[in-house]
Amino acid sequence: MWSFSQRIQQLPPYLFAQIDRKKREKIAQGADVIDLGVGDPDLPTPEPIVRAMQKAVENPQHHRYPSYEGMFSFRQAVSDWYKRRFGVELDPEKEVIALIGSKEGIAHFPLAFVDPGDVVLCPDPAYPVYKIGTIFAGGEPYFLPLKEENGFLPDFRSVPQDVLKRAKIIWVNYPNNPTSVTATLDFYKELVEWAHQHNIIVASDLAYSEVYFGEEKPPSILQVEGAKEVAIEFHSLSKTFNMTGWRIGMAVGNRRLIEGLGKVKTNVDSGQFQAIQEAAIAALSLPEEALKPIRDTYAERRRVMTEALKNIGLEVVPSEATFYLWVKVPKGYTSAQFVERLLDECAIVCTPGNGFGEAGEGYFRISLTVPTHRLLEAADRIGKLKL
Ligand code: MLT
Numbered sequence: 001m002w003s004f005s006q007r008i009q010q011l012p013p014y015l016f017a018q019i020d021r022k023k024r025e026k027i028a029q030g031a032d033v034i035d036l037g038v039g040d041p042d043l044p045t046p047e048p049i050v051r052a053m054q055k056a057v058e059n060p061q062h063h064r065y066p067s068y069e070g071m072f073s074f075r076q077a078v079s080d081w082y083k084r085r086f087g088v089e090l091d092p093e094k095e096v097i098a099l100i101g102s103k104e105g106i107a108h109f110p111l112a113f114v115d116p117g118d119v120v121l122c123p124d125p126a127y128p129v130y131k132i133g134t135i136f137a138g139g140e141p142y143f144l145p146l147k148e149e150n151g152f153l154p155d156f157r158s159v160p161q162d163v164l165k166r167a168k169i170i171w172v173n174y175p176n177n178p179t180s181v182t183a184t185l186d187f188y189k190e191l192v193e194w195a196h197q198h199n200i201i202v203a204s205d206l207a208y209s210e211v212y213f214g215e216e217k218p219p220s221i222l223q224v225e226g227a228k229e230v231a232i233e234f235h236s237l238s239k240t241f242n243m244t245g246w247r248i249g250m251a252v253g254n255r256r257l258i259e260g261l262g263k264v265k266t267n268v269d270s271g272q273f274q275a276i277q278e279a280a281i282a283a284l285s286l287p288e289e290a291l292k293p294i295r296d297t298y299a300e301r302r303r304v305m306t307e308a309l310k311n312i313g314l315e316v317v318p319s320e321a322t323f324y325l326w327v328k329v330p331k332g333y334t335s336a337q338f339v340e341r342l343l344d345e346c347a348i349v350c351t352p353g354n355g356f357g358e359a360g361e362g363y364f365r366i367s368l369t370v371p372t373h374r375l376l377e378a379a380d381r382i383g384k385l386k387l
Contacts, residue, residue, distance in 0.1 A: 015355045023349045031347040034378045036366045041242040052282030056275035066271035070098025074277040078250045081284040086220040094255040100272050102236035102249035110137035112260030121170040125360030130171040145359035152179040169201045175208040175321030178365040182320045188221045195230040202231040210240040212321040232257040241283040248280045298323045301368040308379035325366040330387045346381035
């Protein structure tokens with residue numbers, strides 16, 4: 001039997017694939033499963049996007065290989081959207097690249113800049129792909145714990161000198177998955193200054209920028225002066241426009257970083273189906289108000305579920321954005337033990353905090369991606385558990 005490569009051996013099974021398997025087993029037993037696991041919006045993709053896709057599929061021009069870096073019209077639409085949403089200017093030719101979903105770009109990016117022995121600074125808890133991409137590239141992840149007392153922001157100044165010397169990239173992700181907090185422009189300013197000082201690439205994952213609840217919209221790191229000299233930002237249409245299945249995203253920012261990612265991608269993939277890019281152009285051209293009903297739905301679910309969980313004695317981190325709730329497990333349980341009980345005894349799928357890294361121990365994550373009555377049903381089932 002062939003043994004897996006050492007890089008692959010370092011990886012546990014992919015978190016959400018594992019959760020999906022457990023869910024399917026439970027459904028096969030006939031259980032009425034409430035899935036609050038993976039962050040997969042249940043709301044439909046807005047109509048104009050679907051219509052644009054239908055029309056584009058009929059055009060034979062789109063049936064051939066797409067351009068590697070994305071159609072110019074798609075990259076222009078991304079650039080226009082960044083200008084409208086963040087006031088950030090991007091050269092569509094050199095500072096924007098299409099991705100087959102942002103996961104793909106996040107996993108491939110370190111291959112362009114990380115050599116064996118290099119360090120990548122990864123938040124913990126976090127989307128597992130920052131670590132996975134680092135390991136694929138032969139780099140070493142160094143984890144920066146996101147602690148409640150620091151507002152779940154990384155203390156990048158605490159990185160020891162010997163690690164800092166080998167550090168190539170730092171990943172940040174705000175609005176944050178899984179903790180649901182946001183970062184301010186001041187945080188980004190400090191980070192950009194520090195990155196300049198230490199010659200470190202900042203890779204920002206902004207997938208949840210449009211799922212927010214406060215008056216202030218979450219910023220992009222690229223709004224900071226000098227950010228484009230050190231930063232690349234990954235974005236996705238998945239969460240904003242309910243398009244997880246479509247696999248379309250983009251990376252934007254520093255042109256050398258985009259060039260490096262492009263070099264990896266031209267060697268491993270052939271670009272995204274152009275009809276999907278046409279649909280993405282329609283999405284990015286939607287008026288701002290089109291997203292309000294989506295945000296309002298999550299805001300209502302967040303309000304109802306936060307209250308319901310508090311009523312049954314669970315402690316919820318106040319959620320500022322994203323469609324996640326980050327909840328403390330009751331005393332006497334590890335994250336894995338509690339989530340297992342939820343599945344076994346309540347038929348509820350949640351993500352254990354430690355699945356996002358060691359510092360996520362003591363928490364579990366709830367995705368608000370089912371209708372309100374199902375969230376209330378879930379809270380009711382949890383409330384009946386003898387803890
Ligand atoms: C999550 O649940 O954390 C995300 O949906 C995973 C992903 O975006 O791939």
